[in-house]
Every structure is written in structure tokens, then in C-alpha cells.
Amino acid sequence: MPLINLPAFAGDLLADFERLKTLRVDTPVIQPAEPFLDMAGEDLRRRIFMTESETGESLCLRPEFTIPVCLRHIETATGTPQRYAYLGEVFRQRREGSSEFYQAGIEDLGDADTAGADARAIGDAMQVLANRLPGQRLKVTLGDQSVFEAVIAACGLPGGWQKRLIHAFGDQKQLQRLLGELADPKASGVFGPEVERLAKMGVLDDEERLVAHLAETMEATGYSTNVSRSPRDIARRLKEKMELATTRLDKAALAVMREFLAFDLPLSEAPAALHAFAKKSKLKIDGALSFFDARVAALAEAGADPDLIRYRAAFGRPLDYYTGLVFEIGIEGAPAVLAGGGRFDRLLTLLGAREHIPAVGFSLWLDRIERAIAAAGGAK
Amino acid sequence: MTITIALPSKGRMKDDASAIFERAGMRIVAVGNDRSYRGRVEGWDDVEVAFLSASEISREVGSGAVDFGVTGEDLVREGIADADARVEFAARLGFGHADVVVAVPEVWYDVDTMADLGDVAADFRASHGRRLAIATKYWRLTQQFFSGSHGIQLYRIVESLGATEGAPASGSADIIVDITSTGSTLKANHLKILSDGVILRSEACLVRARMAAHEGNPTIDRIISSVRAAL
Numbered sequence: 001m002p003l004i005n006l007p008a009f010a011g012d013l014l015a016d017f018e019r020l021k022t023l024r025v026d027t028p029v030i031q032p033a034e035p036f037l038d039m040a041g042e043d044l045r046r047r048i049f050m051t052e053s054e055t056g057e058s059l060c061l062r063p064e065f066t067i068p069v070c071l072r073h074i075e076t077a078t079g080t081p082q083r084y085a086y087l088g089e090v091f092r093q094r095r096e097g098s099s100e101f102y103q104a105g106i107e108d109l110g111d112a113d114t115a116g117a118d119a120r121a122i123g124d125a126m127q128v129l130a131n132r133l134p135g136q137r138l139k140v141t142l143g144d145q146s147v148f149e150a151v152i153a154a155c156g157l158p159g160g161w162q163k164r165l166i167h168a169f170g171d172q173k174q175l176q177r178l179l180g181e182l183a184d185p186k187a188s189g190v191f192g193p194e195v196e197r198l199a200k201m202g203v204l205d206d207e208e209r210l211v212a213h214l215a216e217t218m219e220a221t222g223y224s225t226n227v228s229r230s231p232r233d234i235a236r237r238l239k240e241k242m243e244l245a246t247t248r249l250d251k252a253a254l255a256v257m258r259e260f261l262a263f264d265l266p267l268s269e270a271p272a273a274l275h276a277f278a279k280k281s282k283l284k285i286d287g288a289l290s291f292f293d294a295r296v297a298a299l300a301e302a303g304a305d306p307d308l309i310r311y312r313a314a315f316g317r318p319l320d321y322y323t324g325l326v327f328e329i330g331i332e333g334a335p336a337v338l339a340g341g342g343r344f345d346r347l348l349t350l351l352g353a354r355e356h357i358p359a360v361g362f363s364l365w366l367d368r369i370e371r372a373i374a375a376a377g378g379a380k
Numbered sequence: 381m382t383i384t385i386a387l388p389s390k391g392r393m394k395d396d397a398s399a400i401f402e403r404a405g406m407r408i409v410a411v412g413n414d415r416s417y418r419g420r421v422e423g424w425d426d427v428e429v430a431f432l433s434a435s436e437i438s439r440e441v442g443s444g445a446v447d448f449g450v451t452g453e454d455l456v457r458e459g460i461a462d463a464d465a466r467v468e469f470a471a472r473l474g475f476g477h478a479d480v481v482v483a484v485p486e487v488w489y490d491v492d493t494m495a496d497l498g499d500v501a502a503d504f505r506a507s508h509g510r511r512l513a514i515a516t517k518y519w520r521l522t523q524q525f526f527s528g529s530h531g532i533q534l535y536r537i538v539e540s541l542g543a544t545e546g547a548p549a550s551g552s553a554d555i556i557v558d559i560t561s562t563g564s565t566l567k568a569n570h571l572k573i574l575s576d577g578v579i580l581r582s583e584a585c586l587v588r589a590r591m592a593a594h595e596g597n598p599t600i601d602r603i604i605s606s607v608r609a610a611l
Binding site for chain 2: 037038040041042043045046160163164167168171173174189190191192194195198214217218221222223224227228229233234237238240241244318319320350
């Protein structure tokens with residue numbers, strides 16, 4: 001069937017991808033639904049189109065390309081770094097716009113030079129957008145979860161709180177709520193009566209005794225100790241929770257965190273500002289900052305115009321497989337996001353890869369780009 | 381225009397609903413014999429009654445196939461997307477009380493709030509190789525509560541159409557979202573409700589489909605005010 005709704009610039013875009021020395025891949029439109037739901041969570045279920053095979057397997061119409069491309073990489077080419085390009089239709093229920101639309105993008109899997117690969121992903125995305133929208137000023141927003149992780153670790157928060165904050169990174173509302181909780185000495189954890197009883201018996205201070213008690217209780221109540229959370233899991237988390245409940249962040253540390261999260265400045269000024277911030281606040285975050293610097297240098301080397309890029313410290317995605325860089329590209333003065341990307345070093349292992357495979361990529365919203373081209377043409 | 385009211389076709393719900401309508405001056409009589417699934421209201425010629433199962437009632441009111449229905453709020457909110465825009469909860473009827481709750485094994489001493497559960501869910505994949513599994517028949521309510529109200533994304537729903545309370549002990553799920561009225565089944569299965577884990581306090585409601593044709597229809601207003609006066 002001829003794809004008559006394919007954007008007019010699709011051919012030029014594919015030519016760009018070829019010049020960028022990527023391997024063009026296609027994936028079946030009908031995909032097993034499990035990996036998508038597993039990675040993105042149940043919330044996705046309402047937005048994808050699901051069906052079932054005759055044997056009861058959950059299937060869906062491809063909602064995006066990253067997961068299928070990664071699964072294909074794991075099956076066929078693990079170990080060899082490879083840059084893939086794709087262009088095709090995806091299917092998602094959206095508040096506005098059609099629920100079938102085109103996406104294209106590049107996934108760069110397995111390149112150990114992460115600063116260089118990050119810079120190349122941003123540079124490539126800027127390049128292909130600039131080619132579609134000549135004369136338009138692009139606007140790139142860049143965030144980096146690894147800097148945030150380094151800052152909260154350096155603030156000396158216990159592990160449980162670090163995990164909570166990292167998990168909320170990118171979700172402004174949730175993050176602010178957690179910071180509020182950390183600052184408010186009135187808020188404390190809720191503990192059941194059983195925990196109080198155990199505390200009086202002194203069982204809580206001794207992990208082995210607590211584990212034994214939990215195992216006995218599970219045995220007695222008919223709960224198998226090996227299919228869900230084990231007695232050891234529960235004992236450890238209980239300890240972590242008691243730490244969570246008693247941790248208060250002093251005003252100074254909270255101010256440091258809020259100051260960090262408020263950073264929103266041109267990328268060219270970000271390295272100096274972050275170093276000055278770390279020095280002033282006495283935070284040891286040298287590792288994360290030197291990587292940040294390396295990426296800024298690599299971006300300059302890749303020829304990306306630094307004046308178009310802003311660093312926003314609070315910018316992230318609340319999905320657990322994003323680990324470092326995230327970025328978005330639009331046109332100056334317009335709200336539409338035309339390209340989005342980031343580093344997802346954890347995804348391939350979650351999808352079943354045996355070894356660690358670093359990964360970075362971006363995708364382009366072709367329908368929005370088409371509208372942006374039309375708007376630019378109309379304005380002339 | 382004939383107004384159709386859908387009522388539960390059997391059990392306590394049917395009797396309780398009939399009793400309220402009787403007190404409201406709307407005595408319901410079956411058309412034909414007692415087993416008939418059609419009825420009428422004595423003295424209300426422009427009203428007819430359809431006896432349906434409780435979950436069908438929420439669907440029919442949601443699609444506007446009937447004008448009114450008596451059914452549990454849980455079924456309406458679970459069965460209809462954006463329920464408040466499509467139906468009006470015209471009266472809460474004071475029977476069929478039950479709460480939709482999040483319950484976890486009692487032995488999870490470290491989990492008493494949704495925030496605790498969020499921590500556990502975030503870590504689950506790393507330590508168990510799979511997401512936290514929730515057994516429930518309430519897909520929509522679970523998603524709204526976990527994702528919308530508590531920012532918890534990382535879990536999987538395992539559909540359970542009966543004996544949901546047994547799922548954690550049998551190992552087919554880690555926790556449950558289910559309906560409970562006295563809590564005794566939860567207790568018997570060694571489950572506890574999280575302190576902020578009540579998703580919905582449900583009861584039987586008179587639910588009206590929001591339809592343009594209802595505007596200014598005196599029978600619609602009369603039905604609602606009669607039922608409200610009987611409570």
C-alpha cells in the first residue's frame with residue numbers, strides 16, 4: 001500500500017540519516033505489548049492500542065521505536081556498537097492530533113565514549129531539524145540526571161531519600177513535595193502496631209533476628225518467602241524507612257538543592273556556574289562535572305551552535321531507564337517539541353541484554369515538524 | 381419521551397433499590413411475571429424499568445442507552461472514562477457500602493503508606509527482575525490512584541476477576557486493589573489496608589446519564605427529587 005500520508009520531506013530526512021552513517025532498520029508494526037508496559041508502566045496501557053493473539057499473548061501497535069530497535073539489537077548484534085535510524089508510523093492515543101503519526105530517529109547503541117555519543121546525538125538532531133527548517137532559530141533544552149544524582153549524594157542524604165528524589169527527578173510536582181517533606185520536621189513515617197511491638201522487643205536492632213521473625217510469620221500465615229519480597233528485603237527496607245522518617249534536611253542543604261534545581265542558563269555558561277556552585281556549597285561532585293565539561297567540549301567539536309542550547313538543572317524524565325542526558329528541541333518562541341532524546345544506559349539490561357550496553361538516541365515528531373514547516377512558509 | 385431506569389436484576393441490591401423507590405412513591409412492578417426483566421412504575425406512565433446486572437447498568441448509563449441507573453459508584457468510576465462529565469451522581473442511596481482499597485501483606489512491616497509502596501515499586505525490578513504485580517479487577521481506578529495521585533508508574537496489573545485476596549499468598553501477585561466492606565476477608569488472608577490506601581468509598585447511587593434531552597424535562601427532575609426525599 002503506498003503511504004500517501006508520508007511527510008514530503010521523508011526522503012530528504014532518510015538521505016540525512018544515510019549521510020550520518022546510520023543503519024536503517026524497520027520493525028514490525030504489531031509488537032508484543034509486555035516490554036512497553038514493563039518499561040513505561042501501566043499508565044501506557046490507556047494510550048496504546050492493544051489486542052490479543054489467538055493464544056492470548058498481549059500485542060500492541062508499535063507505540064514507539066526505541067524498545068523494538070533495542071530488542072532487535074540484543075537479538076542480533078550485542079557487543080558491536082551500532083547506530084540505527086528509523087522512520088515509520090507509530091500509534092498512540094493522544095489528547096490532540098491523530099493517533100497514528102510518523103516518527104523518525106537515531107538510536108546509538110554500544111558506544112563507550114558516552115560524552116562523544118551524547119554530543120553526536122544532540123548535534124545530529126539539531127542538524128536534521130535545521131535542514132528541514134532553514135532560517136528558523138532552534139531552541140535546545142538540556143538536562144542531566146547524573147549531575148542531580150551527584151548533588152544529592154554530596155548533600156549527604158541517606159540512600160532511601162536519594163532513591164526517592166532520583167525517582168521523582170523530572171516530575172516537578174513530586175520533587176517539590178518530597179523536598180517539602182524533607183524540610184518539614186512534623187512529617188514522619190507511619191509505622192504499624194506490629195513494628196512498635198517489635199521495637200519494644202528489641203528485634204528491630206538485630207537484622208538477623210528480624211529476618212528470622214519475618215520468615216516465621218510468613219511461614220505461619222501461608223506466604224511463600226520466595227515469590228515476592230523476601231524477609232531480608234522487608235527487614236532492609238524497614239531499616240531504610242526508619243532512616244527516612246528521622247532524616248531532616250537542614251535549611252542550608254535544602255537551599256543548596258533548591259539553588260541547584262533553579263539553574264537555567266546558556267550551556268556555554270553552565271560549566272563555570274556549576275563549578276562555582278560546587279565550590280561555594282562545598283559539594284564534592286567533580287566526577288559528574290568533569291563528564292559534563294567533556295560533553296560540552298564534545299558538543300563544540302561536533303559543531304553544535306552552543307548559543308542555541310540552554311541547560312536546565314531540573315529537566316529530566318521520570319522513567320527509571322533514563323540515566324544521564326535528556327534533551328528537547330523546538331523552535332525559539334514556539335511551544336511544540338519537535339525532537340526529544342536522551343541517554344538510557346539501563347534500558348538494554350532491563351530488556352534482557354547480558355552485558356551493559358550504553359545507549360543514547362533521539363526521535364523526531366514528523367507531524368509537528370510538518371506543521372512547523374507550513375507555519376514558516378506561511379509567515380514568509 | 382419515555383424515561384428508562386435500570387435497576388439491579390437480583391439480590392440485596394434489587395430489594396434495597398425497590399424499597400427506596402417505593403418510599404419515593406414509585407412502586408416498581410414487573411411486567412408479566414416476577415422473573416421478567418422489564419418493569420414499570422405504578423402511576424408513572426412515562427417511566428419504564430429495565431432489570432440488568434450491576435456492571436451492565438454502569439455501561440448502559442455511561443453510553444446513554446438508559447436515562448437512570450442504580451449501581452455502585454465503584455462500577456461507574458471503573459467502567460466509564462471521565463465519569464463525572466458523562467454521568468451525574470444524582471443521589472447516594474445509603475446501601476451497598478464498600479471501599480476500594482490498596483492492601484498489602486501484613487508482614488510487609490515497612491509498608492504502611494502509598495509513599496512506602498512507591499519506594500518498594502521503584503526498587504522492585506532491580507531486586508526481582510520484574511515489576512511489582514497488583515491483582516485487581518479495577519484497572520482504571522488503580523491507574524488513576526497510583527499514577528495520577530501518587531506518582532507511582534512502575535507496576536503491572538494482573539487481572540483478577542475473583543478471589544483477589546488470595547493472590548498475594550498464592551504468589552500470583554504481590555499486592556491487591558479490591559473492594560471490601562468489613563475487612564474480614566482481607567484479615568483472613570493476612571492483608572492490611574494502607575493508611576492512605578482508600579481509593580474510593582463507594583455505595584449504591586442513583587446515576588443519571590448526562591443528555592441534552594433531559595434539559596427541562598419535568599419527569600427527570602421529579603424522579604430525582606422523589607428519590608432524594610425518600611432517603
